[in-house]
Amino acid sequence: MTMWSAAGGERPSGFRMAVEDLFARYAEGFGDFDLNAVLDCFAYPVTIWQLGKGTVFADAEELAENVEALFDVFESEEIVRSEFAILDASASGNAAFVALSWTQERADGDPAMEFTCRYALRRNDLSGQWLIALVVNEEEVSPR
Numbered sequence: 001m002t003m004w005s006a007a008g009g010e011r012p013s014g015f016r017m018a019v020e021d022l023f024a025r026y027a028e029g030f031g032d033f034d035l036n037a038v039l040d041c042f043a044y045p046v047t048i049w050q051l052g053k054g055t056v057f058a059d060a061e062e063l064a065e066n067v068e069a070l071f072d073v074f075e076s077e078e079i080v081r082s083e084f085a086i087l088d089a090s091a092s093g094n095a096a097f098v099a100l101s102w103t104q105e106r107a108d109g110d111p112a113m114e115f116t117c118r119y120a121l122r123r124n125d126l127s128g129q130w131l132i133a134l135v136v137n138e139e140e141v142s143p144r
Contacts, residue, residue, distance in 0.1 A: 015091050018130050019098055022121070026132070027082040030074060038067050043122045043131035050137040077112045079104045087116070096121040096130060 022041060029037030039060040046063065047056045057063040073079075087099040097120055104113040120134035 015089070015096070016086075019086060019089055019096070019121075022130050022132070023084050023086075023098075023100060027084060030070070030082055031080065033071050033074070035064060035067055035071075039063060041132055043124070043133040046133055046135070048135040048137075050135075074104075077104075078106045079112045080107045081105045091121075094123040094125070096123070 025037060026041045028034075029041065042057075042060070042063060044060065044063075045056050045058045047054050048066065049055075055066070057066065082102060082104045084100045084102050087101055089098045090096065097118070099116065099118045101116050102114065103111050106112050116138045118136045118138065119132050121130045122133040123130050
């Protein structure tokens with residue numbers, strides 16, 4: 001189920017299109033191994049939480065090493081395509097929160113990885129473009 005909400009006078013359809021555009025550019029950047037395309041999707045500083053640890057990247061130069069490491073994972077896992085579905089999204093003013101499910105596939109269509117990720121977005125004051133300000137990768141939780 002996809003849920004959309006927007007506050008501050010923005011039409012949900014415009015917000016939806018902006019979120020879809022942002023993450024389509026992000027996925028295409030990874031698919032093309034285009035470092036600058038991926039880095040252009042972020043607002044700096046950006047924090048990424050993964051494997052129980054948060055890392056703050058002050059600028060694109062600092063984040064580049066992390067993205068290049070992900071390119072190496074894509075290459076070793078033979079990932080050629082990333083598809084996402086928006087699970088939830090809401091915006092208020094220049095802030096938005098988005099949850100996506102991701103499927104990363106090999107050339108034969110076989111899923112290599114599937115996961116959920118949550119994002120805080122910030123709208124750029126000058127361009128009006130939404131950018132990723134925080135990434136929280138959901139960890140697998142074992143039942144107790």
